Amino acid sequence: MCLDIDDTLVDFTSSARRALFDLIGRDDMWPCWQRTTDEHVARVVAGELSYDAMHRARTKAFFADLGALLDDDLVATLEERRRTQLWTTWQLFSDAIPCLDWLRAAGFKLAAVTNASGDHQRAKLAGLGIARFFDTLVIAGELGAAKPDPVIFHTACARMGVSPAETVHVGDLLDTDAVGARDAGLHGVWLARTPARPAAEPGVQTIETLADLPELLVSEYRTPDLTATAGADFRCREGVV
Ligand SMILES: [Mg+2]
Incomplete structure:
Protein backbone atom coordinates (compact mmCIF):
# COMPACT_ATOMS: atom_id res chain seq x y z
CA MET A 1 0.00 0.00 0.00
CA ASP A 11 -4.06 19.18 5.11
CA PHE A 12 -1.18 20.86 3.34
CA THR A 13 -3.17 23.41 1.34
CA SER A 14 -4.87 24.95 4.39
CA SER A 15 -1.52 25.40 6.16
CA ALA A 16 0.24 26.74 3.06
CA ARG A 17 -2.58 29.17 2.36
CA ARG A 18 -2.51 30.46 5.92
CA ALA A 19 1.28 30.84 5.84
CA LEU A 20 1.08 32.84 2.61
CA PHE A 21 -1.61 35.08 4.09
CA ASP A 22 0.56 35.72 7.14
CA LEU A 23 3.45 36.64 4.83
CA ILE A 24 1.69 39.08 2.49
CA GLY A 25 -1.48 40.02 4.41
CA ARG A 26 -3.91 39.02 1.66
CA ASP A 27 -5.56 35.83 0.47
CA ASP A 28 -6.41 36.68 -3.13
CA MET A 29 -2.96 35.75 -4.44
CA TRP A 30 -3.31 32.06 -3.57
CA PRO A 31 -4.08 31.06 -7.21
CA CYS A 32 -0.92 32.91 -8.30
CA TRP A 33 1.08 31.07 -5.62
CA GLN A 34 -0.34 27.73 -6.75
CA ARG A 35 0.45 28.47 -10.38
CA THR A 36 3.99 29.54 -9.50
CA THR A 37 4.37 26.42 -7.37
CA ASP A 38 3.20 24.14 -10.18
CA GLU A 39 5.67 25.72 -12.59
CA HIS A 40 8.57 25.33 -10.19
CA VAL A 41 7.70 21.81 -9.05
CA ALA A 42 7.65 20.83 -12.73
CA ARG A 43 11.26 22.02 -12.91
CA VAL A 44 12.12 19.82 -9.93
CA VAL A 45 10.41 16.84 -11.53
CA ALA A 46 12.36 17.55 -14.73
CA GLY A 47 15.61 17.52 -12.75
CA GLU A 48 16.38 21.20 -13.33
CA LEU A 49 16.15 22.31 -9.68
CA SER A 50 16.62 20.82 -6.24
CA TYR A 51 13.75 21.30 -3.79
CA ASP A 52 15.73 23.83 -1.75
CA ALA A 53 16.58 25.85 -4.83
CA MET A 54 12.99 25.59 -5.98
CA HIS A 55 11.64 27.04 -2.72
CA ARG A 56 13.75 30.17 -3.09
CA ALA A 57 13.17 30.49 -6.85
CA ARG A 58 9.43 30.14 -6.39
CA THR A 59 9.24 32.82 -3.73
CA LYS A 60 11.34 35.16 -5.87
CA ALA A 61 9.13 34.57 -8.92
CA PHE A 62 5.96 35.00 -6.88
CA PHE A 63 7.02 38.37 -5.53
CA ALA A 64 8.13 39.41 -9.01
CA ASP A 65 4.57 38.70 -10.17
CA LEU A 66 3.42 41.04 -7.39
CA GLY A 67 5.74 43.70 -8.79
CA ALA A 68 8.48 43.37 -6.16
CA LEU A 69 11.94 42.46 -7.44
CA LEU A 70 13.69 41.13 -4.33
CA ASP A 71 17.36 40.38 -3.79
CA ASP A 72 18.40 36.87 -2.79
CA ASP A 73 18.91 37.70 0.90
CA LEU A 74 15.41 39.11 1.29
CA VAL A 75 13.94 36.17 -0.64
CA ALA A 76 15.71 33.77 1.73
CA THR A 77 14.40 35.69 4.76
CA LEU A 78 10.81 35.71 3.49
CA GLU A 79 10.92 32.05 2.52
CA GLU A 80 12.27 31.13 5.93
CA ARG A 81 9.51 33.15 7.60
CA ARG A 82 6.87 31.44 5.47
CA ARG A 83 8.22 27.96 6.17
CA THR A 84 8.48 28.61 9.89
CA GLN A 85 4.84 29.66 9.91
CA LEU A 86 3.96 26.61 7.83
CA TRP A 87 5.58 24.31 10.38
CA THR A 88 3.43 25.62 13.21
CA THR A 89 0.16 24.81 11.47
CA TRP A 90 0.48 21.28 10.03
MG1 LIG B 1 -0.62 15.23 -2.56
Whole structure:
Protein backbone atom coordinates (compact mmCIF):
# COMPACT_ATOMS: atom_id res chain seq x y z
CA MET A 1 0.00 0.00 0.00
CA CYS A 2 1.43 3.37 -1.03
CA LEU A 3 0.10 6.66 0.28
CA ASP A 4 0.76 10.21 -0.79
CA ILE A 5 1.29 12.64 2.10
CA ASP A 6 0.40 16.25 1.28
CA ASP A 7 -3.33 16.86 0.83
CA THR A 8 -3.89 13.12 1.29
CA LEU A 9 -2.96 12.60 4.95
CA VAL A 10 -1.85 16.16 5.79
CA ASP A 11 -4.06 19.18 5.11
CA PHE A 12 -1.18 20.86 3.34
CA THR A 13 -3.17 23.41 1.34
CA SER A 14 -4.87 24.95 4.39
CA SER A 15 -1.52 25.40 6.16
CA ALA A 16 0.24 26.74 3.06
CA ARG A 17 -2.58 29.17 2.36
CA ARG A 18 -2.51 30.46 5.92
CA ALA A 19 1.28 30.84 5.84
CA LEU A 20 1.08 32.84 2.61
CA PHE A 21 -1.61 35.08 4.09
CA ASP A 22 0.56 35.72 7.14
CA LEU A 23 3.45 36.64 4.83
CA ILE A 24 1.69 39.08 2.49
CA GLY A 25 -1.48 40.02 4.41
CA ARG A 26 -3.91 39.02 1.66
CA ASP A 27 -5.56 35.83 0.47
CA ASP A 28 -6.41 36.68 -3.13
CA MET A 29 -2.96 35.75 -4.44
CA TRP A 30 -3.31 32.06 -3.57
CA PRO A 31 -4.08 31.06 -7.21
CA CYS A 32 -0.92 32.91 -8.30
CA TRP A 33 1.08 31.07 -5.62
CA GLN A 34 -0.34 27.73 -6.75
CA ARG A 35 0.45 28.47 -10.38
CA THR A 36 3.99 29.54 -9.50
CA THR A 37 4.37 26.42 -7.37
CA ASP A 38 3.20 24.14 -10.18
CA GLU A 39 5.67 25.72 -12.59
CA HIS A 40 8.57 25.33 -10.19
CA VAL A 41 7.70 21.81 -9.05
CA ALA A 42 7.65 20.83 -12.73
CA ARG A 43 11.26 22.02 -12.91
CA VAL A 44 12.12 19.82 -9.93
CA VAL A 45 10.41 16.84 -11.53
CA ALA A 46 12.36 17.55 -14.73
CA GLY A 47 15.61 17.52 -12.75
CA GLU A 48 16.38 21.20 -13.33
CA LEU A 49 16.15 22.31 -9.68
CA SER A 50 16.62 20.82 -6.24
CA TYR A 51 13.75 21.30 -3.79
CA ASP A 52 15.73 23.83 -1.75
CA ALA A 53 16.58 25.85 -4.83
CA MET A 54 12.99 25.59 -5.98
CA HIS A 55 11.64 27.04 -2.72
CA ARG A 56 13.75 30.17 -3.09
CA ALA A 57 13.17 30.49 -6.85
CA ARG A 58 9.43 30.14 -6.39
CA THR A 59 9.24 32.82 -3.73
CA LYS A 60 11.34 35.16 -5.87
CA ALA A 61 9.13 34.57 -8.92
CA PHE A 62 5.96 35.00 -6.88
CA PHE A 63 7.02 38.37 -5.53
CA ALA A 64 8.13 39.41 -9.01
CA ASP A 65 4.57 38.70 -10.17
CA LEU A 66 3.42 41.04 -7.39
CA GLY A 67 5.74 43.70 -8.79
CA ALA A 68 8.48 43.37 -6.16
CA LEU A 69 11.94 42.46 -7.44
CA LEU A 70 13.69 41.13 -4.33
CA ASP A 71 17.36 40.38 -3.79
CA ASP A 72 18.40 36.87 -2.79
CA ASP A 73 18.91 37.70 0.90
CA LEU A 74 15.41 39.11 1.29
CA VAL A 75 13.94 36.17 -0.64
CA ALA A 76 15.71 33.77 1.73
CA THR A 77 14.40 35.69 4.76
CA LEU A 78 10.81 35.71 3.49
CA GLU A 79 10.92 32.05 2.52
CA GLU A 80 12.27 31.13 5.93
CA ARG A 81 9.51 33.15 7.60
CA ARG A 82 6.87 31.44 5.47
CA ARG A 83 8.22 27.96 6.17
CA THR A 84 8.48 28.61 9.89
CA GLN A 85 4.84 29.66 9.91
CA LEU A 86 3.96 26.61 7.83
CA TRP A 87 5.58 24.31 10.38
CA THR A 88 3.43 25.62 13.21
CA THR A 89 0.16 24.81 11.47
CA TRP A 90 0.48 21.28 10.03
CA GLN A 91 -2.64 19.26 10.66
CA LEU A 92 -3.73 15.78 9.67
CA PHE A 93 -7.09 15.26 8.06
CA SER A 94 -9.47 13.69 10.55
CA ASP A 95 -9.70 10.49 8.49
CA ALA A 96 -5.90 9.97 8.35
CA ILE A 97 -5.13 8.25 11.66
CA PRO A 98 -8.18 5.94 11.57
CA CYS A 99 -7.20 4.86 8.06
CA LEU A 100 -3.55 4.29 8.99
CA ASP A 101 -4.58 2.36 12.09
CA TRP A 102 -6.89 0.22 10.01
CA LEU A 103 -4.31 -0.49 7.31
CA ARG A 104 -1.73 -1.56 9.90
CA ALA A 105 -4.26 -3.68 11.75
CA ALA A 106 -5.17 -5.32 8.46
CA GLY A 107 -1.53 -6.26 7.93
CA PHE A 108 -0.62 -4.01 5.01
CA LYS A 109 2.93 -2.96 4.36
CA LEU A 110 2.88 0.81 3.98
CA ALA A 111 5.03 3.18 1.96
CA ALA A 112 4.77 6.95 1.93
CA VAL A 113 5.38 8.08 -1.65
CA THR A 114 5.78 11.81 -1.77
CA ASN A 115 7.10 14.59 -3.99
CA ALA A 116 8.99 16.77 -1.52
CA SER A 117 12.43 17.37 -0.07
CA GLY A 118 13.69 14.65 2.24
CA ASP A 119 14.54 16.57 5.41
CA HIS A 120 11.36 18.58 5.19
CA GLN A 121 9.08 15.61 4.72
CA ARG A 122 10.76 13.34 7.27
CA ALA A 123 10.53 16.06 9.90
CA LYS A 124 6.91 16.71 9.05
CA LEU A 125 5.95 13.05 9.36
CA ALA A 126 7.83 12.71 12.63
CA GLY A 127 6.32 15.91 14.01
CA LEU A 128 2.83 14.75 13.20
CA GLY A 129 3.50 11.36 14.76
CA ILE A 130 2.77 9.31 11.65
CA ALA A 131 6.25 8.17 10.59
CA ARG A 132 5.74 5.10 12.79
CA PHE A 133 3.03 3.78 10.46
CA PHE A 134 5.30 3.39 7.45
CA ASP A 135 7.69 0.62 6.52
CA THR A 136 9.47 2.98 4.15
CA LEU A 137 9.43 6.64 3.13
CA VAL A 138 10.06 7.12 -0.58
CA ILE A 139 10.75 10.82 -1.05
CA ALA A 140 11.39 12.41 -4.42
CA GLY A 141 14.04 14.78 -3.12
CA GLU A 142 16.10 11.84 -1.84
CA LEU A 143 15.45 9.43 -4.69
CA GLY A 144 15.97 11.83 -7.58
CA ALA A 145 12.74 10.72 -9.21
CA ALA A 146 9.29 12.18 -8.59
CA LYS A 147 5.74 11.03 -9.24
CA PRO A 148 4.50 10.26 -11.87
CA ASP A 149 7.85 8.71 -12.81
CA PRO A 150 7.41 4.92 -12.50
CA VAL A 151 10.80 4.75 -10.77
CA ILE A 152 9.42 6.17 -7.53
CA PHE A 153 6.47 3.75 -7.48
CA HIS A 154 8.67 0.77 -8.33
CA THR A 155 11.16 1.79 -5.64
CA ALA A 156 8.36 1.77 -3.07
CA CYS A 157 7.23 -1.69 -4.19
CA ALA A 158 10.78 -3.05 -4.11
CA ARG A 159 11.39 -1.72 -0.61
CA MET A 160 8.18 -3.37 0.58
CA GLY A 161 9.03 -6.60 -1.23
CA VAL A 162 5.84 -6.62 -3.26
CA SER A 163 5.05 -6.43 -6.96
CA PRO A 164 3.44 -3.36 -8.54
CA ALA A 165 0.45 -5.47 -9.57
CA GLU A 166 -0.37 -6.23 -5.93
CA THR A 167 0.11 -2.66 -4.75
CA VAL A 168 -2.41 0.17 -4.41
CA HIS A 169 -1.36 3.83 -4.41
CA VAL A 170 -3.71 6.53 -3.06
CA GLY A 171 -3.19 10.24 -3.63
CA ASP A 172 -5.02 13.52 -4.13
CA LEU A 173 -3.64 14.37 -7.58
CA LEU A 174 -5.32 12.55 -10.43
CA ASP A 175 -2.43 12.65 -12.91
CA THR A 176 0.54 12.65 -10.54
CA ASP A 177 -0.78 10.02 -8.15
CA ALA A 178 -3.56 7.86 -9.53
CA VAL A 179 -2.78 7.86 -13.25
CA GLY A 180 0.95 7.75 -12.56
CA ALA A 181 0.51 4.71 -10.36
CA ARG A 182 -1.75 3.01 -12.88
CA ASP A 183 0.74 3.62 -15.68
CA ALA A 184 3.50 2.16 -13.47
CA GLY A 185 1.51 -1.05 -13.12
CA LEU A 186 0.01 -0.39 -9.66
CA HIS A 187 -3.64 0.13 -8.81
CA GLY A 188 -4.24 3.87 -8.80
CA VAL A 189 -6.77 5.38 -6.41
CA TRP A 190 -7.65 9.06 -6.63
CA LEU A 191 -8.60 10.73 -3.35
CA ALA A 192 -10.91 13.50 -4.61
CA ARG A 193 -11.80 15.40 -1.45
CA THR A 194 -13.40 18.34 -3.30
CA PRO A 195 -16.79 17.85 -4.94
CA ALA A 196 -16.00 19.74 -8.17
CA ARG A 197 -13.62 17.62 -10.17
CA PRO A 198 -13.04 16.21 -13.66
CA ALA A 199 -14.05 12.69 -14.58
CA ALA A 200 -11.71 9.97 -13.45
CA GLU A 201 -9.44 8.08 -15.81
CA PRO A 202 -10.08 4.51 -16.95
CA GLY A 203 -8.57 2.01 -14.57
CA VAL A 204 -8.49 4.53 -11.74
CA GLN A 205 -10.73 4.20 -8.70
CA THR A 206 -12.04 7.31 -6.97
CA ILE A 207 -12.82 7.85 -3.29
CA GLU A 208 -13.90 11.06 -1.55
CA THR A 209 -12.49 10.28 1.89
CA LEU A 210 -9.96 7.86 3.33
CA ALA A 211 -12.85 6.36 5.27
CA ASP A 212 -13.91 4.81 1.95
CA LEU A 213 -10.58 3.07 1.40
CA PRO A 214 -11.16 -0.14 3.41
CA GLU A 215 -14.40 -0.85 1.60
CA LEU A 216 -12.73 -0.23 -1.76
CA LEU A 217 -9.86 -2.57 -0.90
CA VAL A 218 -12.26 -5.32 0.01
CA SER A 219 -14.78 -4.86 -2.80
CA GLU A 220 -12.53 -3.88 -5.69
CA TYR A 221 -9.25 -5.59 -5.00
CA ARG A 222 -10.55 -8.59 -3.09
CA THR A 223 -8.00 -8.10 -0.37
CA PRO A 224 -8.04 -11.31 1.65
CA ASP A 225 -8.73 -11.63 5.37
CA LEU A 226 -9.27 -7.92 5.92
CA THR A 227 -12.41 -8.23 7.94
CA ALA A 228 -10.81 -10.85 10.16
CA THR A 229 -7.75 -8.79 10.99
CA ALA A 230 -8.96 -5.18 10.84
CA GLY A 231 -9.65 -3.03 13.86
CA ALA A 232 -13.32 -3.37 14.69
CA ASP A 233 -13.77 0.29 15.53
CA PHE A 234 -12.99 1.71 12.12
CA ARG A 235 -16.15 2.86 10.47
CA CYS A 236 -16.21 3.53 6.79
CA ARG A 237 -19.06 5.55 5.36
CA GLU A 238 -21.37 2.61 4.92
CA GLY A 239 -20.62 0.82 8.13
CA VAL A 240 -17.99 -1.20 9.88
CA VAL A 241 -15.74 -3.23 7.60
MG1 LIG B 1 -0.62 15.23 -2.56
